Amino acid sequence: MAGLLHQILSGLATxxxxxxxxxxxxxxxxxxxxxxxxxxxxxxxxxxxALMFINLGLPYWAAFxxxxxxxxxxxVVIERVLMRPMxxxxxxxxxxxxxxxxxxxxxxxxxxxxxxxxxFPTPFGDRPLLGGYISGHxxxxxxxxxxxxxxxxxxxxxxxLGLAMRAAAYNPVSSRLVGVRVGWMLALGWxxxxxxxxxxxxxxxxxxxxxxNMMGGILLYAFAGALLGGITSPLGAVIGGFSVGVIENLxxxxxxxxxxxxxxxxxxxxxxxxxxxxxxxxxxIVARV
Amino acid sequence: MSGNTLAMARAAxxxxxxxxxxxxxxxxxxxxxxxxxxxxxxLFQLTTAIAYGIxxxxxxxxxxxxxxxxxxxxxxxxxxxYVTAILMSVYxxxxxxxxxxxxxxxxxxxxxLGFPALRLGGLYLALTTFGLAVALPQLLKHPLLxxxxxxxxxxxxxxxxxxxxxxxTPDQWLYLFSLAVAAxxxxxxRNLLRGRIGRAFIAVxxxxxxxxxxxxxxxxVKTGAFAVSALYTGIAGSLGAIAxxxxxxxSFGVFLSIALFVGLVVGGxxxxxxxxxxxxxxxxxxxxxxxxxxxxxxxxxGAILIAVMFVMPAGVAGTLGRLxxxxx
Numbered sequence: 382m383a384g385l386l387h388q389i390l391s392g393l394a395t396x397x398x399x400x401x402x403x404x405x406x407x408x409x410x411x412x413x414x415x416x417x418x419x420x421x422x423x424x425x426x427x428x429x430x431a432l433m434f435i436n437l438g439l440p441y442w443a444a445f446x447x448x449x450x451x452x453x454x455x456x457v458v459i460e461r462v463l464m465r466p467m468x469x470x471x472x473x474x475x476x477x478x479x480x481x482x483x484x485x486x487x488x489x490x491x492x493x494x495x496x497x498x499x500x501f502p503t504p505f506g507d508r509p510l511l512g513g514y515i516s517g518h519x520x521x522x523x524x525x526x527x528x529x530x531x532x533x534x535x536x537x538x539x540x541x542l543g544l545a546m547r548a549a550a551y552n553p554v555s556s557r558l559v560g561v562r563v564g565w566m567l568a569l570g571w572x573x574x575x576x577x578x579x580x581x582x583x584x585x586x587x588x589x590x591x592x593x594n595m596m597g598g599i600l601l602y603a604f605a606g607a608l609l610g611g612i613t614s615p616l617g618a619v620i621g622g623f624s625v626g627v628i629e630n631l632x633x634x635x636x637x638x639x640x641x642x643x644x645x646x647x648x649x650x651x652x653x654x655x656x657x658x659x660x661x662x663x664x665x666i667v668a669r670v
Numbered sequence: 671m672s673g674n675t676l677a678m679a680r681a682a683x684x685x686x687x688x689x690x691x692x693x694x695x696x697x698x699x700x701x702x703x704x705x706x707x708x709x710x711x712x713l714f715q716l717t718t719a720i721a722y723g724i725x726x727x728x729x730x731x732x733x734x735x736x737x738x739x740x741x742x743x744x745x746x747x748x749x750x751x752y753v754t755a756i757l758m759s760v761y762x763x764x765x766x767x768x769x770x771x772x773x774x775x776x777x778x779x780x781x782x783l784g785f786p787a788l789r790l791g792g793l794y795l796a797l798t799t800f801g802l803a804v805a806l807p808q809l810l811k812h813p814l815l816x817x818x819x820x821x822x823x824x825x826x827x828x829x830x831x832x833x834x835x836x837x838x839t840p841d842q843w844l845y846l847f848s849l850a851v852a853a854x855x856x857x858x859x860r861n862l863l864r865g866r867i868g869r870a871f872i873a874v875x876x877x878x879x880x881x882x883x884x885x886x887x888x889x890x891v892k893t894g895a896f897a898v899s900a901l902y903t904g905i906a907g908s909l910g911a912i913a914x915x916x917x918x919x920x921s922f923g924v925f926l927s928i929a930l931f932v933g934l935v936v937g938g939x940x941x942x943x944x945x946x947x948x949x950x951x952x953x954x955x956x957x958x959x960x961x962x963x964x965x966x967x968x969x970x971x972g973a974i975l976i977a978v979m980f981v982m983p984a985g986v987a988g989t990l991g992r993l994x995x996x997x998x
Contacts, residue, residue: 416797466980470983474984475979476739476935477935477936477975478975478979480928480972481976485969485973485976492963492966598804604797650797650798651786651801654789654798
């Protein structure tokens with residue numbers, strides 16, 4: 382029983398990271414109807430940036446803030462420079478650009494900071510808490526994830542800018558008519574997604590250790606989480622991410638073993654798509670023909 | 671997708687013109703003649719390019735003609751490769767006899783994947799197949815399959831000897847063999863796609879409702895396209911395995927699927943000839959990239975890819991087709 386509780390709690394901790402990445406995916410999906418395949422690689426790149434700042438002597442939280450700001454800027458620049466000209470290109474061409482981005486980020490991370498696995502510091506300490514069920518870092522990263530999610534929620538629900546972004550995603554033409562700068566809203570969406578990805582990267586790195594392919598598997602779990610929750614719903618993505626973390630941990634411990642953990646994500650994706658394609662919280666999209 | 675419908679329709683019509691026969695024969699003759707001018711390594715590279723070309727042709731059938739995006743075709747390529755490797759190393763089957771077997775095996779797997787794919791539109795299918803590509807190495811390494819797949823070590827196979835009456839090196843022979851297989855497969859694909867079935871594919875892609883009203887069985891057509899596509903990619907995997915003489919789980923990771931997809935997009939989605947350009951791109955551009963930057967060749971490769979997408983969003987074949995159409 383204690384083992385089960387432990388598995389569930391640490392599942393929630395990793396689930397929080399999937400939830401952040403899933404949220405980043407859903408935000409870009411909602412704004413552009415694209416899935417950014419380079420999301421994970423961008424997050425890894427940001428995490429390396431953070432490590433560089435820490436090694437330069439910055440305190441953890443200062444490095445954290447600088448990294449998030451830089452990642453935001455990077456996301457905005459990518460949207461303005463690379464995605465904007467592709468706005469009217471065929472879908473497959475923009476997927477081609479995403480894949481190009483993935484390759485560029487993956488390779489340059491490796492080239493700049495080499496391919497060896499590195500340890501990443503945690504600001505929360507590694508003391509076991511709650512009677513040994515959860516480590517300080519797991520608790521801390523879950524808290525950070527929840528804070529991020531809350532901030533995103535408040536931003537979209539209660540600020541004018543958030544409203545404008547939602548409007549731009551929902552109906553670009555009408556939004557433009559009432560004065561929303563739709564192009565900039567897209568860029569902002571990219572920036573936010575990159576920033577959230579950076580936070581997720583910094584939270585997961587102490588657990589899985591830092592290497593250029595760190596986010597490969599995580600991206601797949603995040604996809605699974607986003608789909609499970611419903612790719613049209615940010616809240617759903619968060620719940621889906623947490624659930625996938627728990628499912629992954631429990632199944633890994635009791636059913637399939639660690640070798641097949643990645644395949645499990647695939648099973649979740651297929652199962653969701655076959656049984657309930659709109660996910661737990663998503664809207665069913667009805668197309669008029 | 672519907673933006674390049676016109677171009678596709680034009681391409682489909684172009685595929686039907688007998689005028690394409692002469693240029694095709696010339697290209698084939700030139701490619702065959704290369705056997706005697708290139709070094710063993712260059713022939714090996716071209717042989718891999720041919721294998722990739724066939725795999726990309728499979729993607730053209732699936733993505734270009736029926737509009738189902740797959741980011742996981744590396745899985746079929748791997749299955750084809752493993753079927754060949756297992757048959758050759760364990761059962762001593764001659765290399766050429768393994769091709770039909772892996773074609774059938776992959777077609778069956780394609781059919782199986784085609785059924786869930788029916789429920790998934792565009793992006794969701796892309797994600798699911800992407801998941802397949804990511805998970806595949808793990809599955810291949812799994813202890814249950816280890817007796818067949820050789821686990822992490824993989825399987826080493828011997829390079830086939832040319833028939834005794836031919837004075838050719840094994841490299842030359844394998845190149846010619848692959849070229850012949852590819853030529854047959856390309857002609858078959860062309861005939862398939864320009865006929866009734868090809869038109870059904872296009873109709874299902876562009877307007878499923880109208881297609882259904884015309885009496886086309888959409889489920890049948892879509893799963894059928896998946897099976898044919900998997901068959902092509904499986905044969906490609908077999909040829910690739912024979913050329914490389916080695917299969918191992920980690921050579922079939924997500925980057926293989928990504929490479930095939932890149933080949934599809936660069937070559938031009940809806941054109942049979944585009945598969946060739948795409949294959950040449952994914953075999954030779956990484957080398958060019960490595961010459962430019964030793965430290966991060968993939969970054970250069972990615973940058974070249976993005977540049978190609980900017981200049982030719984419809985791919986090499988699409989852009990060539992447009993230029994030719996403008997001239998005439």
